[in-house]
Amino acid sequence: MSSSKAGSSLLDGSGGIQPISEPKAGPRYIYYRIYTKQGALESNNPIYSNDRFISRIVSRSVAPPHTAACLKKHIFRIEKFELSTKCTLYSSLSDQAPVEDSARLALRGISGPGVSEIDPVVLVVDVSDAKKRSKVTSVEAKDLVEWSPTRRYVYYRVYDEAGEISSKTAFDDTDSCLGRVGTLCISPPYTALSLKYCIMGAEGVSPDRVCNLFEDEGGENTMKDGDTVALLSDNYPGVSKEEPLAIVYALQKDPVNPSEQSNFTKKLIVTVYGTWGDYDHTWHTTKAGEIFHTDGILLKKPYVTDSEFACYAAINSSGKKAFIHQVYSSFG
Structure with a gap:
């Protein structure tokens, strides 16, 4: 009997069975793809010879805390983007809404964002930032392996x-x-x-x-x-x-020149960066400080959904005429 008690006490110190502890989640690969609104961008760190648009990093390379902002900054460094790059991050190809910069991400263990090539993390960067990117990759196809995804x-x-x-x-x-x-x-x-x-x-x-x-x-x-x-x-x-x-x-028309528009003479200055035109072509995508010309008539127009917003019709420097939110602009 005494030997039995001794054996039990070795299990958990009090005669019971010691519970088995769960292993700690370790680092893993995080797969990702990069896009602009116009399509996919090649990676500066390709891992497959027949798909140079997908890449991966090791989760331990991302600085704590593991937020969306920290993940973006590390990928920017790997992919030679400026840290000021405008970017939205999606945790999956299927996501319809981006992840907030402050959101914590499960980047360790066997599950979470970017866990496989089939379901990578997605970064969508501004077209103008993509043009400023430094492309330095010298990885040749012969140095990479192939993979066989289903082409759709x-x-x-x-x-x-x-x-x-x-x-x-x-x-x-x-x-x-x-x-x-x-x-x-x-x-x-x-x-x-x-x-x-x-x-x-x-x-x-x-x-x-x-x-x-x-x-x-x-x-x-x-x-x-x-x-x-x-x-x-x-x-x-x-x-x-x-x-x-x-x-x-639509059949091509000559671009509109603001100086030739007798009614569009009022200067309208945008106060914030906005990607409205990325999701509805009848609206402008804007940068803070960008100058447009408008007739000054306040309108109400739908954006993506049937909801209507107060706005102005305005012309940019390229001659495109579209809408700008009233609350995000001011007259110059």
Whole structure:
């Protein structure tokens, strides 16, 4: 009996069974992809020879606390972006809303954001910041391994208002107006506007050009900019070349010059950085201090949804006419 008690006391010191402690979560890889609103950017730190758009870091390289802001800063360093780069972070390709900079992320253990190549973290950077990026990678394909992801595409036909036109991504010699883009080339969040921007980028068309996107060639269903597109499902618009969607460009017009607009003479100065135009082409994307010209007439216009906001019609230095929020601007 005494030996039994002695044996029990060795287990937990009080005659009971000592509970088994859970192993601590250790460091792991965090996979990521980088985009602008116009599509995917190659990584400066590629890991696969046949997909230079995906990369990874080790979680222990991210400075504590493990917030979204800390993760972005470390990836900026690896990818040669300036630390001041404007960027939104999504914890998954499927996310429709970005992660707040202050949000804590589970970057250790066997689960969490960026846990695999199939479900990476996504960073969407401003186009102007992408142009300032230093590209120094010298990694050659022979130094990298291949991987075999399932290639998925969005198929589409290209038109202007006068009829079909040739696509720059045509892959069928017998059908030059049929193009396609890889689903992984499209920037989250997966909306009709993101899809439209990616196609326009692939076709070499300015994102400011007016166009409409339809779910099919018949044009029965117009896709609104804010519509969610289920690109991770098995059934989305343009899923096959037999059922392509259609993009129709407005005929080109001469750019509007503010100095030639007798009514748009009032100077309007933007007070904050805003990405409204990234999600609704009828609105401007703006930078603090940027100068526009307006007629000064206060309007109410919808943004993405049916909600209406007080705004001004204004023209930027490139001649684009779109809306600017009243509360984020002031007259100069």
